Amino acid sequence: MQPAAYTVDVKDGLLRLVATGDWLARHLGPLDADLRNLEDDSVGRELIIDISNIGRIDTAGAMVLERVLQSCDRRTDLSKIVGATAAHQKLLQDVRPHLAPCEVEPAHRNAFLMMTNRLGKGVLEGYYVAIEILNFIGLTLTTLLRVLQDPKRLRVTSIVYHMEEAGIDAMPIVGLMSFMIGAVVAFMGAKILRLFNAEVFTVELVGISVLREFGVLLAAILVAGRSGSAFTASIGTMKIREEIDALRALGLDPIEVLVLPRTIALVVFMPILAFMAAIVGVIGGGVVAAAAMEISPAFFVGRLQETIAMSNFWVGLIKAPFFAFVIAIIGCYQGMEVEGSAESLGQRTTLSVVQSLFVVIILDAFFAMFFLEIDF
């Protein structure tokens, strides 16, 4: 087996290319540049390609030979391939009609234009996405109202399934994280408060921060990462496989069948998660207080009851369903926006997590201001 090679000579103004060796795709790499130069030089000249000494040949080899031939002027019949066996002849014939190159990628335009275009698109998209999410919220709520008029249409099995998937299965990890955060807050707090001889205030620090903020935020962050993304991925895959269209065609409303159960499940279960996170977080703080400082559990609990107003606990819990709603809605919305490719699914899943975390934090800030104003 010899790699492809060729020689060119000129006789009476006639170019003669003699090809030898095996003209197989894997041998053609080194020849391609030279052959293209030859094509450029031989435009308008007669060219005879002699393949009587050629070894094996595949479609790529045949294509290259034909391409060289066709690139010169073929008004006369002088340009041709000679010396082909019957099989080679057939291959050349098979290849001949298929030489036109085609685009590999969608056309690119001027890079600067593309950049400004992207910037503009990004800004506009931010605006449209905000409107579309509001739209989606409205759609979900009206669907909910419609379903509530006929409660039999509520998909209880599906709701329970998602409660287990997104709620109960998340409990260990949420509990663990919350415990750690409570412990860390107590530890850091104690270290600094000791400087002021005010170690006992660790109890207030842990109580207020965990009950009011950390418990529910942690639960929201983990749920957004675990379940928001899962919602996007599962609904997005259904979109790609045309299952959403199939639902519509069967007269089923995708919002009712897919979005509502997930949203309800999350909204109902998130307060439970937040509750658990808050309690476990406080326990984490208490354990550290008992282990690393001289604050006995009994004293910790007593002081907690004395100094921490119940409102702190309620503030944490009140926020939970709102966060859950936002996470579920954004997760489902992004799933519905998936288009065609696996790549789009990946992008949408990322967007879903990023956006829901962003909105959760913004909402949390608004809640903080609101509760501050009403002195709760």
Place this chain on the structure above:
Amino acid sequence: MAIEGTFEPVIEVEGLRTQFGDNIIHDNLDLVVRRNEIIGVVGGSGTGKSVLMRAIIGLKRPSAGTVRIFGENFYEKTPREQIEIERRWGVMFQGGALFSSLTVAQNVMAPINEHLKLPRGLAADIAAMKISMSGLPPDAGAKFPSELSGGMNKRAGLARALALDPEIVFLDEPTAGLDPIGAEKFDRLIVSLKESLGLTVFMVTHDLDTLHATCDRVAVLAEKRVIAIGALDEVRRSDHPWIQEYFSGPRGRAALSAKAIDGGPAEKD
């Protein structure tokens, strides 16, 4: 290139058993595919045609029996040797299985770039040729699979299967979903490539016209094994009820009579 008339086997399946859990798909299945033939595999839906194809190309490990391809047992090779074998065949899956994040042309170029270090321009030219051969218009090259119709996806899958000029191509229902004119062009393309490149074709198909037009031999899959194999006329004479129904039903007869009067308009039943 194979010499006409030799019966050198390229795929040998012996005593194959495949199963998913307790669900046995094939049991004691034997099949030999010869070099440079087009073998058509037929059988009812769910009889395991696709699974048989997957077992041969190393995607579904058999639970008993051996599969030899090019005389070698794929499943006993090191990963590096497996890659060497894999580049000698091309596969077109039932659903097309194009990479959705690449354009059609990039899909076809993927195996070329991966296995042959070719200059980009040449790879693009080869891809363009394969795309055109599979019957797609040139502007399909820059499109993404999600922008194509079902039939166009199939053709793009074929273009990718043919990209490396493989010795064997595996086609899973290549003409399902193609318009009749496209399907006929496809049949001609396959036969022509077989003749000029010495291709061996393993084709799963339900399409009786394709079977008549292209296949040298037909293997019928039923009862977890190959119940009949041979030239179409031989297989048709088998008295297995499924085969009788398949070839003597209205569609089977229509396809036959169309062939008998050589492409003339088939009579309606």
